[in-house]
Amino acid sequence: MVRYATTATAAAGLALTALAPTAATAAPRPDVVQQSLDALVKDNGVPGALATVKDRDGRNRTYTSGVGDLTTGAKVPVDGQVRAGSNTKPFTAVVVLQLVAEGKIGLDSSVDTYLPGLLRGDGIDGRTITVRQLLQHTSGLPDYMDSPALSDFTTIQYRYFEPRELLDGALTQKALFAPGTDFAYSNTNYIVAGILIQKVTGRPWAEEVTKRVIDRIGLRHTYVPATGETALRERHPHGYMPRTDTSTPPFDYTDMDSSMAWAAGAVVSTNTDLNTFFSALLAGRLLPAAQLAQMRTTVPAELLGPGVRYGLGLQSRPLTCGGLVWGHGGTSVAYRTRGGVTDDGRAVNIAVTTIPDGPTTKRLTDTVDAALCR
Numbered sequence: 001m002v003r004y005a006t007t008a009t010a011a012a013g014l015a016l017t018a019l020a021p022t023a024a025t026a027a028p029r030p031d032v033v034q035q036s037l038d039a040l041v042k043d044n045g046v047p048g049a050l051a052t053v054k055d056r057d058g059r060n061r062t063y064t065s066g067v068g069d070l071t072t073g074a075k076v077p078v079d080g081q082v083r084a085g086s087n088t089k090p091f092t093a094v095v096v097l098q099l100v101a102e103g104k105i106g107l108d109s110s111v112d113t114y115l116p117g118l119l120r121g122d123g124i125d126g127r128t129i130t131v132r133q134l135l136q137h138t139s140g141l142p143d144y145m146d147s148p149a150l151s152d153f154t155t156i157q158y159r160y161f162e163p164r165e166l167l168d169g170a171l172t173q174k175a176l177f178a179p180g181t182d183f184a185y186s187n188t189n190y191i192v193a194g195i196l197i198q199k200v201t202g203r204p205w206a207e208e209v210t211k212r213v214i215d216r217i218g219l220r221h222t223y224v225p226a227t228g229e230t231a232l233r234e235r236h237p238h239g240y241m242p243r244t245d246t247s248t249p250p251f252d253y254t255d256m257d258s259s260m261a262w263a264a265g266a267v268v269s270t271n272t273d274l275n276t277f278f279s280a281l282l283a284g285r286l287l288p289a290a291q292l293a294q295m296r297t298t299v300p301a302e303l304l305g306p307g308v309r310y311g312l313g314l315q316s317r318p319l320t321c322g323g324l325v326w327g328h329g330g331t332s333v334a335y336r337t338r339g340g341v342t343d344d345g346r347a348v349n350i351a352v353t354t355i356p357d358g359p360t361t362k363r364l365t366d367t368v369d370a371a372l373c374r
Contacts, residue, residue, distance in 0.1 A: 093313025194263025
């Protein structure tokens with residue numbers, strides 16, 4: 001029931017209001033995201049950090065900290081482009097699941113159904129690996145990133161790799177386990193998924209991702225680099241690869257040939273665009289309900305963090321305030337991103353301009369939690 005103040009109590013209320021600080025004069029409430037970004041720079045030593053947070057009403061707040069170029073001291077550009085790394089995987093998974101919805105791919109069909117003879121090796125047989133297992137990292141395929149050709153990034157910064165060359169680097173290794181019996185994150189799964197997309201559609205993987213995902217939801221600052229393209233197209237902070245010898249400056253790895261990541265990690269984006277992508281995905285704008293439900297059907301993936309579960313190119317992480325954040329995260333040679341969206345519409349994505357160590361990555365993940373739970 002509404003209670004109305006008497007004249008006396010109303011006057012008292014006005015007096016108290018006069019003594020209280022106004023919104024204009026009250027000390028501003030510390031912003032947990034800005035504090036966390038500043039700590040990542042000051043305490044954890046990342047060169048630069050940037051973030052975008054979207055509230056339930058769809059309003060975005062952007063943040064920066066540190067420097068965007070260690071040589072010139074230039075500021076981190078607001079919502080600058082970064083190499084989004086493995087955030088590429090849900091883009092690739094969406095295209096595969098769209099093809100499932102169109103009846104062109106069966107989730108539980110074998111890889112050999114579409115790519116006969118492609119996967120053969122020590123314990124590796126494409127006749128026993130399903131499309132679902134590729135997308136969920138339960139195929140047992142070893143990671144091509146562990147091959148000798150990728151052991152020294154400083155020597156391959158501008159080298160072009162064919163997808164088949166990446167796959168061959170995996171097939172020289174032994175299978176990690178029998179398909180469907182365990183979970184192991186392997187970039188090779190998404191190289192195969194990219195090849196699968198090309199075989200089924202008859203078009204390049206990058207073209208299908210651009211048409212079916214990027215253009216469809218209007219991601220104006222997101223793209224797949226063209227063959228041979230090495231520079232970022234728009235405003236961006238420089239990205240740095242740490243050196244073993246910490247007394248020397250980090251290696252500037254902003255420019256690179258992203259073919260080494262291809263369908264597993266080549267996408268360039270911004271924090272705001274990644275929030276838009278994951279929000280559109282969970283809202284059903286990219287997939288029919290049946291395929292989105294499959295994408296959100298998860299298996300334990302504790303190797304990626306406490307409580308993490310992995311679906312089909314999509315992972316969930318529990319929040320300290322309850323519920324889950326859905327997203328992926330990504331690492332390139334010189335950038336790391338973390339973030340995701342909640343079912344009620346909140347979203348956050350944070351990027352740092354280096355590959356951080358374990359404690360720094362935990363602070364990055366904790367910042368995502370704090371941004372969504374404040």
